[in-house]
Amino acid sequence: MKLMLLAGDGIGPEIADATERVLEALEKRHNLGIELFRQPVGLEALKQHGVTVTDETFADAGAVDGVILGPVSTVDYPPKEKGGLNPSAEFRKRFDLYANIRPSRTRPNVPASVKQMDLVIVRENTEGFYADRTMFQGSGEFMPTADVALAVRKITRQGSERIGRAGASIADGRRNKMTIVTKSNVLKMTDGLFRNAAQSGARDYAGIEVEEVLVDAMASLLVREPERFDVVVTSNMFGDILSNLAAELAGGLGVAGSLNAGDGFAIAQASHGSAPDIAGRGTANPVALILSTAMLIGWIGKRQENEAAILAAHAMERAVDAALASGGALTADLGGSASTQDAALAISRAILPE
Ligand code: NAD
Numbered sequence: 085m086k087l088m089l090l091a092g093d094g095i096g097p098e099i100a101d102a103t104e105r106v107l108e109a110l111e112k113r114h115n116l117g118i119e120l121f122r123q124p125v126g127l128e129a130l131k132q133h134g135v136t137v138t139d140e141t142f143a144d145a146g147a148v149d150g151v152i153l154g155p156v157s158t159v160d161y162p163p164k165e166k167g168g169l170n171p172s173a174e175f176r177k178r179f180d181l182y183a184n185i186r187p188s189r190t191r192p193n194v195p196a197s198v199k200q201m202d203l204v205i206v207r208e209n210t211e212g213f214y215a216d217r218t219m220f221q222g223s224g225e226f227m228p229t230a231d232v233a234l235a236v237r238k239i240t241r242q243g244s245e246r247i248g249r250a251g252a253s254i255a256d257g258r259r260n261k262m263t264i265v266t267k268s269n270v271l272k273m274t275d276g277l278f279r280n281a282a283q284s285g286a287r288d289y290a291g292i293e294v295e296e297v298l299v300d301a302m303a304s305l306l307v308r309e310p311e312r313f314d315v316v317v318t319s320n321m322f323g324d325i326l327s328n329l330a331a332e333l334a335g336g337l338g339v340a341g342s343l344n345a346g347d348g349f350a351i352a353q354a355s356h357g358s359a360p361d362i363a364g365r366g367t368a369n370p371v372a373l374i375l376s377t378a379m380l381i382g383w384i385g386k387r388q389e390n391e392a393a394i395l396a397a398h399a400m401e402r403a404v405d406a407a408l409a410s411g412g413a414l415t416a417d418l419g420g421s422a423s424t425q426d427a428a429l430a431i432s433r434a435i436l437p438e
Contacts, residue, residue, distance in 0.1 A: 085116045085149050085384060085393065090125035090141070090171070092154030094358025095368035095424075100154045102370035102428035103377050106400070109432035114396040116381070121148065125171050126156045135167035137174055149388075150380045151175070151351045154373065155358040172344075173216065175351055176209060181344040182243065183250040184209040185379065186327040186355060192409035194335035194418055201310035201334045204258070206251040207323025209344060211238045214320055239274040239319065241281045248282030250345070251317035252289040261314035262286055264296045265322055275319070282317055299326070306330055331355055338417045339408075341375030343383060350383045352376035366423045369415040371404055374431060378404075403434035410434075 087107075091100035104120060111118045123129075123141045130136050136156070145151050153171060161168030175181060184207040190196045210217055218224030218238040225235045248264070255262045264282050266275035279296055286294050297305065299322045305312070306329055318326065331340035337356035344351045354372035362368055378400035385393025407413035412430025414420025422430065 085381070085390075086119045086121065086147070087380075088121045088123060088141075088145055088148045088151045090123055090137075090151065090153045091128075092171075092358060093126040093128075093157035093160070094155060094360045094363040096126065096154030096156070096358055098363075098366060098368050098424045099354070099370040099373045100152070102424050103152060103373050105425075105428040106370075106374050106403075106431050106435065107377065109436040110381075110396055110400060113436045114392060114399065116390075116393055116396055125153070127160065130161070130167055136161055136169045137171045142174070142178055145175070145179075146349075149384050150349070152373070152377050152380065153351050153353045155354060155356060157358040157360060172353065176344060179349040179351075180210070180346045181349065181351060182208065182210045183247060183345045184323065184327075184342060185250075185254065185345060186323075186331065186340065186342045187375075187379070188327070188330035188334040188340065190334050191339060192405055193411065193414060194339055194408055196335045197333045198307065198310050201330065203310065203313040203316060203330065204254055205316045205318065205323055205327040205330055206247060206254060207327060208243060208247040208317075208319050210320075211240060211243045212320025213237045217320075237271075237274055239278050241277060244278045244281035244319075245285035246347075247317055248285030249288050250285075251282070251315050252286035252292045252294075255286075255292050255315040256289045259314040260291055261293045262295075263302075263313055263316045264294065265299050265302045265316055265318035265326065266296060267299050267322075268296070269298060278319055286317075302326060303329065306333065310334075327355070336417060337372065338369035338415065339371045339375065341372050341377075341379055343376060343379040345383060348387075350380055352380035366425065367416050368424050369413075369417050370424050370427055371408070371413060371415075371431075374400065374428075375404060399435060400431075403431050406434040407431045 091097040215225035268275035340355040382397030407430035413427040
């Protein structure tokens with residue numbers, strides 16, 4: 085299994101090293117034939133090559149089974165014309181990564197605001213309200229006069245159908261329930277189309293119970309009754325907001341893994357940013373990137389019908405829970421005192437006891 089590791093900026097290199105260490109233990113225990121390639125991305129690539137992601141990196145990414153992308157300090161990048169490409173956005177566009185898959189689960193020893201949560205938010209990633217994704221030419225945000233600003237929201241049948249199908253395929257391996265979140269009582273055409281097409285995509289999977297919940301009600305229910313949700317499918321901006329809410333309720337961004345997936349390619353990416361305030365101290369929590377990597381290995385396993393990879397991904401998840409339960413992976417953000425490397429070691433030992 086060929087994986088590309090792009091460490092990124094800020095705490096990226098620290099949590100990438102931790103992830104590599106865990107992958108070494110996984111390889112020893114599960115023999116997946118993991119080969120890890122590193123390439124610079126972000127400010128390091130800008131310094132070396134004058135651009136935050138090179139064409140060579142994109143070409144190499146196309147030849148591996150999956151990519152692990154650390155957080156990137158996009159706020160500090162120069163404009164695109166001066167080499168400041170947003171790596172996440174570029175990968176998403178070039179590889180048509182339309183599904184942002186973000187699980188949130190309460191975990192042992194991790195302080196959470198809710199008693200129990202185990203859900204996956206599947207966020208449409210290529211359309212919606214995002215000005216860089218709605219137009220063939222020009223921006224989806226514009227000002228007809230100095231005092232009026234407009235934004236266009238794009239919803240297509242094809243985009244909504246495929247995100248519905250992606251959600252149902254995940255629900256199929258879980259509790260067989262899918263909640264489509266919309267504001268179709270107000271946005272009758274756009275969210276009406278989103279709901280109908282997502283329902284139609286979900287029909288490819290038999291036995292999935294599909295319901296619709298309005299986004300405002302969803303914000304309350306996530307806090308009040310999160311245990312009733314299994315897979316939540318929604319459009320881009322609703323998904324952006326609800327997935328951060330869910331992650332925070334379940335224990336915070338430090339334990340929130342995520343995968344950006346298309347039909348043939350996926351990228352593991354932690355939900356959090358590059359945390360410049362704690363970079364270089366060795367205290368960053370590597371769990372989110374490690375869980376994202378477990379998701380990637382599971383996704384590759386499912387796609388390639390590689391049972392060993394699917395089992396290894398589950399083992400990584402269980403190892404994270406064990407290391408959290410023992411306190412070995414509790415970094416400062418989770419109320420503990422483990423360093424980034426302590427956490428990596430505790431997770432590695434849970435995979436491969438010494
Ligand atoms: P952030 O997620 O980097 O940090 C928010 C807070 O959470 C900080 O206090 C930080 O210390 C803490 N935190 C985040 N990850 C942590 C971890 N693994 N362990 C312990 N604490 C952690 O958000 P920000 O400060 O708004 O953004 C910083 C930079 O990250 C910006 O340049 C932004 O553009 C970028 N960003 C990148 C991504 C990405 O690469 N996917 C996502 C969001 C933000």
